[in-house]
Amino acid sequence: MTGPRFTALIASLPETxxxxxxxxxxxxxxxxxxxxxxxxxxxxxxxxFAMAAMQDEAAEVWKYADSEHPELKAALAxxxxxxxxxxxxxxxxxxxxGYLVRLLVAPGDAVVTSDGAYPTFDYHVAGFGGALHRxxxxxxxxxxxxxxxxxxxxxxxxxxxxxxxNPMGSWHSGAAIEAALDDLPEGCILALDEAYIEFAPxxxxxxxxxxxxxxLRFRTFSKAYGLAGMRLGYLVGAAASIRAFDKIRNHFxxxxxxxxxxxxxxxxxxxxxxxxxxxxxxxxxxxxxxxANGLTPLPSATNFVAVDCGRDGAFARKVLDGLIAEGVFxxxxxxxPQDRCIRISVGRPEELAVLAEALPIALARARxxxxx
Amino acid sequence: MTGPRFTALIASLPETxxxxxxxxxxxxxxxxxxxxxxxxxxxxxxxxFAMAAMQDEAAEVWKYADSEHPELKAALAxxxxxxxxxxxxxxxxxxxxGYLVRLLVAPGDAVVTSDGAYPTFDYHVAGFGGALHRxxxxxxxxxxxxxxxxxxxxxxxxxxxxxxxNPMGSWHSGAAIEAALDDLPEGCILALDEAYIEFAPxxxxxxxxxxxxxxLRFRTFSKAYGLAGMRLGYLVGAAASIRAFDKIRNHFxxxxxxxxxxxxxxxxxxxxxxxxxxxxxxxxxxxxxxxANGLTPLPSATNFVAVDCGRDGAFARKVLDGLIAEGVFxxxxxxxPQDRCIRISVGRPEELAVLAEALPIALARARxxxxx
Numbered sequence: 001m002t003g004p005r006f007t008a009l010i011a012s013l014p015e016t017x018x019x020x021x022x023x024x025x026x027x028x029x030x031x032x033x034x035x036x037x038x039x040x041x042x043x044x045x046x047x048x049f050a051m052a053a054m055q056d057e058a059a060e061v062w063k064y065a066d067s068e069h070p071e072l073k074a075a076l077a078x079x080x081x082x083x084x085x086x087x088x089x090x091x092x093x094x095x096x097x098g099y100l101v102r103l104l105v106a107p108g109d110a111v112v113t114s115d116g117a118y119p120t121f122d123y124h125v126a127g128f129g130g131a132l133h134r135x136x137x138x139x140x141x142x143x144x145x146x147x148x149x150x151x152x153x154x155x156x157x158x159x160x161x162x163x164x165x166n167p168m169g170s171w172h173s174g175a176a177i178e179a180a181l182d183d184l185p186e187g188c189i190l191a192l193d194e195a196y197i198e199f200a201p202x203x204x205x206x207x208x209x210x211x212x213x214x215x216l217r218f219r220t221f222s223k224a225y226g227l228a229g230m231r232l233g234y235l236v237g238a239a240a241s242i243r244a245f246d247k248i249r250n251h252f253x254x255x256x257x258x259x260x261x262x263x264x265x266x267x268x269x270x271x272x273x274x275x276x277x278x279x280x281x282x283x284x285x286x287x288x289x290x291x292a293n294g295l296t297p298l299p300s301a302t303n304f305v306a307v308d309c310g311r312d313g314a315f316a317r318k319v320l321d322g323l324i325a326e327g328v329f330x331x332x333x334x335x336x337p338q339d340r341c342i343r344i345s346v347g348r349p350e351e352l353a354v355l356a357e358a359l360p361i362a363l364a365r366a367r368x369x370x371x372x
Numbered sequence: 373m374t375g376p377r378f379t380a381l382i383a384s385l386p387e388t389x390x391x392x393x394x395x396x397x398x399x400x401x402x403x404x405x406x407x408x409x410x411x412x413x414x415x416x417x418x419x420x421f422a423m424a425a426m427q428d429e430a431a432e433v434w435k436y437a438d439s440e441h442p443e444l445k446a447a448l449a450x451x452x453x454x455x456x457x458x459x460x461x462x463x464x465x466x467x468x469x470g471y472l473v474r475l476l477v478a479p480g481d482a483v484v485t486s487d488g489a490y491p492t493f494d495y496h497v498a499g500f501g502g503a504l505h506r507x508x509x510x511x512x513x514x515x516x517x518x519x520x521x522x523x524x525x526x527x528x529x530x531x532x533x534x535x536x537x538n539p540m541g542s543w544h545s546g547a548a549i550e551a552a553l554d555d556l557p558e559g560c561i562l563a564l565d566e567a568y569i570e571f572a573p574x575x576x577x578x579x580x581x582x583x584x585x586x587x588l589r590f591r592t593f594s595k596a597y598g599l600a601g602m603r604l605g606y607l608v609g610a611a612a613s614i615r616a617f618d619k620i621r622n623h624f625x626x627x628x629x630x631x632x633x634x635x636x637x638x639x640x641x642x643x644x645x646x647x648x649x650x651x652x653x654x655x656x657x658x659x660x661x662x663x664a665n666g667l668t669p670l671p672s673a674t675n676f677v678a679v680d681c682g683r684d685g686a687f688a689r690k691v692l693d694g695l696i697a698e699g700v701f702x703x704x705x706x707x708x709p710q711d712r713c714i715r716i717s718v719g720r721p722e723e724l725a726v727l728a729e730a731l732p733i734a735l736a737r738a739r740x741x742x743x744x
Binding site for chain 2: 105228
């Protein structure tokens with residue numbers, strides 16, 4: 001009796017996960033985290049109207065969702081000033097990135113990203129056999145010029161750029177991205193991940209015509225809108241590109257409750273304003289805690305702060321391990337020299353109080369361990 | 373300015389959807405359906421405990437779901453008498469079938485299915501460039517022997533079999549499937565879609581050791597458990613096969629509310645019993661309505677009934693169009709001679725009353741139109 005005959009590509013891939021989730025770590029350690037500050041979630045939660053909309057929609061849950069998502073698309077089109085045919089709703093940015101890679105990347109096709117940027121994008125490229133070319137960060141920013149030069153060099157089909165960036169929290173102005181577009185090599189598109197755009201300063205989102213064929217913008221209800229647990233992302237781009245996703249997407253893949261929640265969340269801009277303020281305050285508090293411990297918070301346009309621990313990656317890893325041991329879930333960049341930092345997501349005041357308590361302990365332990 | 377350079381495979385695919393959903397038809401017609409009897413949904417709804425669990429979980433929706441789904445896997449393992457490592461939770465059977473096809477099918481690889489069976493499976497195979505070989509139904513049943521013979525002939529990597537079958541509602545005994553397994557060609561696995569198994573007579577589910585590498589079984593919370601709108605399917609199979617999905621799956625693709633709802637639904641067997649009884653009663657009522665109009669309901673082990681309209685596909689299409697014109701959403705098989713039938717999903721008594729009212733009108737119109 002033999003099992004499945006996997007494709008050669010699949011046989012070559014590792015069994016892996018782009019992130020080890022907090023619950024997995026909790027089970028491994030046998031203890032719950034006291035503060036959940038590692039997944040760039042939004043502990044302030046979604047709009048109460050979004051919660052109520054999901055609870056109301058529960059009565060309709062026996063029905064498959066509409067495959068075309070017209071209500072949410074119409075609301076987004078109005079919100080963004082584009083047409084509904086410029087929008088695709090999908091299973092989070094993760095799901096949408098997977099579709100995009102599948103559309104463009106045959107084995108060996110070149111793709112460019114920053115070295116140490118979003119692991120799930122790398123996972124998708126590997127999963128379709130793409131040749132991933134990584135460009136180092138420049139002064140903790142994704143290197144726009146470097147990415148474009150690399151794309152030209154390797155004849156890349158796309159560049160992945162997160163603006164603002166994860167894991168560093170840095171950002172480029174919208175104007176800088178608009179200018180960079182004109183240098184994009186022919187036949188290379190920009191996959192612009194704007195997961196954190198709502199937290200960024202005015203002017204961070206480039207003005208790009210929705211029908212510009214060179215760019216696909218990814219946004220999400222997981223961050224500012226507080227709906228990570230419902231898997232809702234969307235894509236803005238030229239109608240012809242958007243239609244191509246209909247060749248492969250899981251047309252009935254969205255949940256009714258998620259769609260209802262997202263629509264209600266979008267229609268509550270006052271809650272979003274509050275969230276943006278609360279996130280800014282929490283970022284400042286993380287900065288204060290870092291500085292009180294002699295560490296350097298980097299500027300951030302997101303809902304997390306990269307905190308420079310002042311030494312190398314091995315030291316930052318010890319600080320991170322110390323925080324985890326103290327019950328604080330955080331993560332860190334995976335590539336030098338960005339890995340001198342730990343990445344701390346915003347949280348409610350009571351969670352940041354746990355951080356304030358745990359960081360000196362973690363630091364003292366890291367320093368002690370580094371001396372031996 | 374140029375747009376995306378799609379792969380050659382993608383460029384060759386149509387923009388399509390396996391099913392045109394009821395809401396899409398409603399928008400095209402400008403009027404709502406009065407009875408939703410076309411998508412094999414469960415209008416009796418999920419367990420009230422599942423509804424409550426989802427509503428409670430809304431407070432946690434700002435968190436991404438656990439990537440490993442341990443609670444639901446543990447409950448399913450106990451329910452099924454297997455180990456948690458024999459189970460994979462995924463985004464509905466549709467999503468899981470997509471993953472399976474991706475794992476096995478490189479362009480040109482042979483796959484076998486029944487001609488006129490589940491369109492979404494065909495969609496996935498086309499989407500990965502597989503060579504799909506279709507075997508006709510035999511007396512309105514999927515042809516076990518024919519599928520196996522074809523798989524041997526074309527060196528297929530897998531056979532797709534739905535038991536009970538959709539769209540005909542027919543079924544094979546578990547014993548027949550167990551026997552067929554021993555004839556499965558070396559290197560060919562059986563993708564056994566048991567979406568409707570809870571509605572089937574005792575003995576329809578084959579006894580297959582979870583570690584048998586030749587079979588992957590697909591089940592869902594969309595049908596008997598009434599959670600179609602939350603996208604929850606699962607897969608049972610050998611641990612080594614299940615692990616392979618970790619190479620490509622969207623690890624954080626499930627919703628928190630869906631997982632909570634499924635767990636509560638699984639823990640309410642009395643509700644499931646009620647649903648099975650209500651579905652059986654509704655099937656009988658559909659049969660009575662069909663017979664009262666001179667049509668022949670086929671035996672069904674599912675939550676729908678294929679009703680033989682007694683003539684050819686063109687006539688059945690007219691009956692279907694007439695029902696749609698009367699506000700009754702139904703579907704029909706797409707291949708002759710099964711397309712002599714229309715497929716009517718169960719529904720609540722008030723929806724079946726609409727069917728009873730609409731069917732004579734639709735039939736009279738179809739007969740009148742067929743005479744001209």
